[in-house]
Amino acid sequence: MAPQPLLPRRHAPQHNTAGASHNAGTANTAFRVVHAVASLTLALLTWRIVARPPGDVASSRCAAAAAECPATCRLHGRQRDEEASTSTARNGKRAPLFDYSKKGKNGASSAATQTEPERNGRSTSTSTSTTSTSTTSTSKQPPKNGRHAPERDLQAPPPLRRLVPERDVQSQIPPFTYQQLAVMKAIAQTQNFTEAGKLLYMSQTHISKEVEKLEQALNVQLFNRARGLGGVTLTEAGHLLLRYADRSLTIANEAQVALNDLLTLKTGELALGASQTTGTYLMPKLIATFRHRFPFVDVALQVDSTNRICSAVAEGDVDCAVIGGEVPRDLERSLHTALYRHDELALIISPRHPFAQQMHGGEPRGAAEQVITIEDLYHLDFVALEAASTTQRAHEELLRANGINVERLNVSMALNNIEAIKSAVSCDLGAAFVSVMAIEKELKLGTLSRVLIDGVRLRRSLQVVTNPSRYRSRAVEAFTELVLPWSSL
Template sequence: MRDLPFTLDQLRILKAIIKEGSFKKAADSLYVSQPAISLQIQNLEKQLNIPLFERSSKKATLTEAGNLLLRYGGRILGLCEETCRALEDIQNLQGGCLIIGASQTTGTYLMPRLIGLFRQRYPQVNVQLQVHSTRLISWSVANGQIDLAVIGGEVPSELKNILQITSYAEDELALIIPTSHIFSKVTNIQKEDLYRLRFIALDTQSTIRKVIDKILYQHDIDSSRFKIEMELNSIEAIKNAVQSGLGAAFVSVSAIAKELELGIIHWAKIKNVTIKRMLSIIIHPNKYKSKAAETFSKEILTLFVIPTQNKVFSD
């Protein structure tokens, strides 16, 4: 077998340069000097007998050969990480790492509770949580950067045949209004009453906003007729705005458990309408699944109850 013209360290360095955007930042992230990084790249190019970076560019821009090596190098490093984690699993959850992904609302309000339950049982396992849009999280699972994820949006169509998507639980969406609003004194409001409210919403490009609009449409509620007073970029900001009397909003029930308990916002029920979305668990069926990921799926996700109007959080 011929000797390999590159080392794992050189692949790590190449990956770090592109991730960080420069040789200097890559050196800082790897805790080595910039000259050492440059020397490793020079040696790599000499061993391969082909340039990897565009010398005419001020930025760290790869040549076609550089991009090819980066793509295969990422797969090689990914397999190395899987190998290390598989060996750690032999210790029967006495160590190792679990990387979980989640979309924005799920990651903010649901996952910390789930991770807390897991940490109580397996304190030696290092748990990392990555919270991004459903699209970014789905790609991270597909690329093997995340063990499993719980999402509330739709997986990108190009990944639906690659990832294993399992329905997890229904997440109810609540219409919240200020406690001082006249509708807080009635048992139920009518669909038509929604068009009289002033609304606070997430940005139109938000995945959660799109999911809510789609579900409302399925219940013959036209969100395009809503009077949108303001658009905010976080659920916390929306809850605070509603609490301050600025308008109404649709949010996940999992995000308002504390506020409902304290009585600082009101959950207005719509007659004959229950609005729910499905949360899903996604994994890559062809990637190595660690014992920590399997345990999290079997012991934690099956124990947790999503709050509804008749339930609160429970273990």
């Protein structure tokens, strides 16, 4: 056999070598593809984690539990959409990662409906413009610690009910004035705008403007202004309104007259108070003087103990009071007192008493005044007010101030009013200390006798009591200024 010619090395058959090289190239290509995909995936995941808002971290956990908590995921999805929309509106770079507007059967978000460009952040201009349209002005903060509040907690509270409906308040304000009603009544009487203006001392232009305002406010025509009808006449609506206008104007005039009468004391009320003695013997005279000057003012008089009268003044039940005792200490700061006049206590006895007949040969002299000493007082029987009476305590303090030992006085009878004491004294049941105001008539008639005490004059002060914190009506001012001219109120 002839030997084979040798071929160059590069042209030698390389069947096994070619197959190995082909396999190596395929593996290298696959590795590059895998590496590229892994790099792209890693880059995509890194971008999504870094670029997403903080609320999307919680959204991933919420999406995993969509089936278990539909309401919570709906709430958070709506919240996340608003945040993503706000971000898109600010920089225009991307659209929301998930579209929560499409719900599944269980109310969860359907992430499968999203397109691939939306998943990797390459959204189209259409989706970007749509997202920008739905942008909200304020983004809500994500829930803390991944916990979601119930949906009802974020709902706006119901509006508060108005205690008085606005419609009711407005309905109380009429759409016209008393001047407009007076203009309408004058036009109805004169059937002429000019004559109505003369009646009300207003110009014809002013009258026309008032009528125009009234008709616009009521949205009706009140007058027929057509010529040939014998002047301006009222329409049906005008006749209806005129009836109510007459009543309203009448009431308004009566209110003005009442206020004028109150200021001029042609009407009004006056509540007076007094202690027992002043209320019985002094106040009727003062009230008679006041009523003679102001006959239309109603006067009420309350007569009681000094303590109760002062309490009534402090509470506002009595406008003004005249008392003979002292104001209680607990009311001294809240009440104002002023000196009215001085009163004097008199020692009275029966005209048949030995002291009354001693210097007149046994003949009763009635009003004749006898003089005795303080020591003689301790041999008399006395008729006095009850020990609890403030007037009696005031009398005892006055006696002590003038050197009379009250404990040595023999009180044989205690009564509750001055008239009973005077009757007892006139029946010769004992002597008594009473106000001079209480015995004027008895001294004139001779049914009682007055005895003087040597070197002693028992005088006390009568005070006018008012409450400075209360409103003083015109009647109270007139009573204190005209009837009590000596007081310093």
